[in-house]
Amino acid sequence: MLYEYEIDYDTRNSYEKGLNEAFWQFLVIPEENDTQELTYWHFENDLGERNSVSQNGLGFKTVQVRSKKELDHIKFNAHFKLTKKEINPFDFELPLDINEERKLVDSLDFRVDHEPYLRKTKFTQLLEEHKTIYTFDPKKSIFENLTELNHWAYGHLYFKTGVTDVNTSLDEIIENRHGVCQDFTHLFCAIAKHHGVPTRYVSGYLHQGHGFFGDSQMHAWAESFVPNVGWIGFDPTNNVLANHNHIKVCHGKDYTDCAPLKGVVYTLGKNETEYSVFVKASQQQ
Amino acid sequence: MATIEDKSIFSSYIKKEGLFDEVFDKNGEVKEVYQKLLDLYGTRTIDDYVDLNNKAKSSFFNQGITFQVYGDKQSQEKIFPFDLFPRIISTDEWETIEQGAIQRNIALNHFLWDVYHDKKIVKDKIVPIELLSSSPNYLHQMMGVDPPNKIYNHISGTDIIKHSDGDYYVLEDNIRCPSGVSYVICNRTALKRALFGVFNHYKTHSVTNYAENLLHLLETAKPPGVDMPVTVVITPGMFNSAYYEHSYLAKAMGVELVEGRDLFVENDFVYMKTTQGPVRVDVVYRRIDDLFLDPMEFSPDSALGVPGIFAAYRKGNVTIANAPGTGVADDKAIYTYMPDIIKYYLGEEPILKNVHTYHCSRPKELQYVLDNIKDLVVKPVDEAGGYGISIGNRLTKDEIERVKSEIKANPRKYVAQPIMSLSVHPTYIDQKESFEQRHVDLRTFTVLGKDEQFVLKGGLTRVALKEGNLIVNSSQGGGSKDTWVLKQ
Numbered sequence: 001m002l003y004e005y006e007i008d009y010d011t012r013n014s015y016e017k018g019l020n021e022a023f024w025q026f027l028v029i030p031e032e033n034d035t036q037e038l039t040y041w042h043f044e045n046d047l048g049e050r051n052s053v054s055q056n057g058l059g060f061k062t063v064q065v066r067s068k069k070e071l072d073h074i075k076f077n078a079h080f081k082l083t084k085k086e087i088n089p090f091d092f093e094l095p096l097d098i099n100e101e102r103k104l105v106d107s108l109d110f111r112v113d114h115e116p117y118l119r120k121t122k123f124t125q126l127l128e129e130h131k132t133i134y135t136f137d138p139k140k141s142i143f144e145n146l147t148e149l150n151h152w153a154y155g156h157l158y159f160k161t162g163v164t165d166v167n168t169s170l171d172e173i174i175e176n177r178h179g180v181c182q183d184f185t186h187l188f189c190a191i192a193k194h195h196g197v198p199t200r201y202v203s204g205y206l207h208q209g210h211g212f213f214g215d216s217q218m219h220a221w222a223e224s225f226v227p228n229v230g231w232i233g234f235d236p237t238n239n240v241l242a243n244h245n246h247i248k249v250c251h252g253k254d255y256t257d258c259a260p261l262k263g264v265v266y267t268l269g270k271n272e273t274e275y276s277v278f279v280k281a282s283q284q285q
Numbered sequence: 286m287a288t289i290e291d292k293s294i295f296s297s298y299i300k301k302e303g304l305f306d307e308v309f310d311k312n313g314e315v316k317e318v319y320q321k322l323l324d325l326y327g328t329r330t331i332d333d334y335v336d337l338n339n340k341a342k343s344s345f346f347n348q349g350i351t352f353q354v355y356g357d358k359q360s361q362e363k364i365f366p367f368d369l370f371p372r373i374i375s376t377d378e379w380e381t382i383e384q385g386a387i388q389r390n391i392a393l394n395h396f397l398w399d400v401y402h403d404k405k406i407v408k409d410k411i412v413p414i415e416l417l418s419s420s421p422n423y424l425h426q427m428m429g430v431d432p433p434n435k436i437y438n439h440i441s442g443t444d445i446i447k448h449s450d451g452d453y454y455v456l457e458d459n460i461r462c463p464s465g466v467s468y469v470i471c472n473r474t475a476l477k478r479a480l481f482g483v484f485n486h487y488k489t490h491s492v493t494n495y496a497e498n499l500l501h502l503l504e505t506a507k508p509p510g511v512d513m514p515v516t517v518v519i520t521p522g523m524f525n526s527a528y529y530e531h532s533y534l535a536k537a538m539g540v541e542l543v544e545g546r547d548l549f550v551e552n553d554f555v556y557m558k559t560t561q562g563p564v565r566v567d568v569v570y571r572r573i574d575d576l577f578l579d580p581m582e583f584s585p586d587s588a589l590g591v592p593g594i595f596a597a598y599r600k601g602n603v604t605i606a607n608a609p610g611t612g613v614a615d616d617k618a619i620y621t622y623m624p625d626i627i628k629y630y631l632g633e634e635p636i637l638k639n640v641h642t643y644h645c646s647r648p649k650e651l652q653y654v655l656d657n658i659k660d661l662v663v664k665p666v667d668e669a670g671g672y673g674i675s676i677g678n679r680l681t682k683d684e685i686e687r688v689k690s691e692i693k694a695n696p697r698k699y700v701a702q703p704i705m706s707l708s709v710h711p712t713y714i715d716q717k718e719s720f721e722q723r724h725v726d727l728r729t730f731t732v733l734g735k736d737e738q739f740v741l742k743g744g745l746t747r748v749a750l751k752e753g754n755l756i757v758n759s760s761q762g763g764g765s766k767d768t769w770v771l772k773q
Contacts, residue, residue, distance in 0.1 A: 025592070050551070054553050055596055056426075056581070057424075057427075058426065062581075064596075066551060108408060108410070109408050113404075115414060116428065253425070264581075264588075
């Protein structure tokens, strides 16, 4: 089955003191992959500047806007249509031997090939005292362990907006036990990596027709590499595997690689950012 | 009977036991390459020399050949102390240095290609994965990216010393933004002005061809389809300690010196703002560290870089030299694997020796370091400019304890090496108005181009001006000497 979605990403950034030179980069274009195909895209900014499509360092498409006019705000809108295939997250055969699997994950070649997503970052580094907060069961497969971790993270944190922000550290999140999708995802990534499973942070859109948490903003989930299977998406905020409601934009080591908006503005005053995301399932075939 | 006071320039020169003197051999005799020079200087008195030295000093200041020291309360410009008595390197010795520097830097380039592609050296267990995974300079954005001509370290500064055994050793590989080459050229110019007659007696290789060679080799890496590349030098700005050098090199190459805000990126092309409108830039010789290069990709609060330049680079629309990500090999921990790295990629024995290094990250070696700290130099693996170095036999008891606890707290951060006895060279000491022995090293400059390499025949001889001091960096109170490489 194919799902059709329409996505609207709207943002307005205002600058108290105004500015006369700026560069913005939006990381909001859905990735084209086996399960999703972009059929329409349109970008608009209210400055009359060109929207150039480029690529970030990990190969994901970006939109760049540069302005050298005097201005005090920018409004940017991106509109996408895409089709997404039905995904059965369980549609794979698991490797039979749990010991073999572990041996592979611990091998040097595997660790070298997956070094980028085994590397601990500021947001995915567990403190010494948190390393035992969740342990993998050696009698279970990696996939089973990850599924249980997904469930555990979902239960360990309470979804609450406004208490954390992009700078909140992982240990604060673990101690205070609440946060948003980004925090659930960092927690999942940190523990999976700690157990030797390559795991990456995913940024994207969530179609919220089914009472999921996601708060009409961009959503975050994780992808872990399971030997002989490949990358599998886990959404610890909702305790599900990523499915046809998860529309991926990009991945990275943590939020830092996936921030939907990065900008360089030459100004002294404060700035304010508001944005909203709307995902609509337009049609099912 | 009146005695005539000996006022010749080496009258009060003391040759200490156990030090390797570059000018005098063990028996106190002048070495062959210096003989003519000493004959010439010998006809002069120390007073003549003092006069000459003062003139040269004011000339440096007038030309603005200065640098700044970080961390001073009042950051002030200083002239880089310069000694009018040159260091001379014979043709044969230079041959070894040059071949050794090329070998090393080519091996480093292979290493960089490998760690950003197949990572064979790690899979073959020559270099541990932890060295890469713990390095902030190992840029994942460079994975699988092919830099133009497959060159990463276009410009390398290899620091070499002569040990008391008479052999050359490499102390450090500087392949981020090695500086110092402008001093080499200014030293030569100053010496020619002060002592032009002396050059008639020696056949010395020129150093003033550096900029043209640099430009030529950089331009061999121009983006495809570009006929007449536009090259720029990008500097962090006038507050950077090496700003003089950035402006010097731009001027000597005949290219623009720019700061990040002078460039902009549109549609993945880099442009320079000019009074005649935007001009496309093809080659960027950058003197900005990786993490400040592009706030879209690396450190987001960097105001020094150019937003979007990395995307332009990945697309092949601009060449950045040295390539982003080169810094991963400029690490004192990687240095210790250099003999293995050379053998692995080139199948050759290293021409220049490495100083034996203990890794504090290895428990056994950590113990050795802690037990023998008095005989070792302890260095942080990721600091440049001689910052954070502790020399065991110069530390007080308290200092030793402090260094030990720092090492124990963060073993990966430190390596240790036996205290090397750098060779000494007669050096004019301003305050004493006489010549004394001072430790020296040599920074050489290698430029890699498409199928060709260039090593500047000369280099920066750095002098530790404080008596007995072994740290020669300009930021640590070092001076410099003109360095002559003799033609056959």
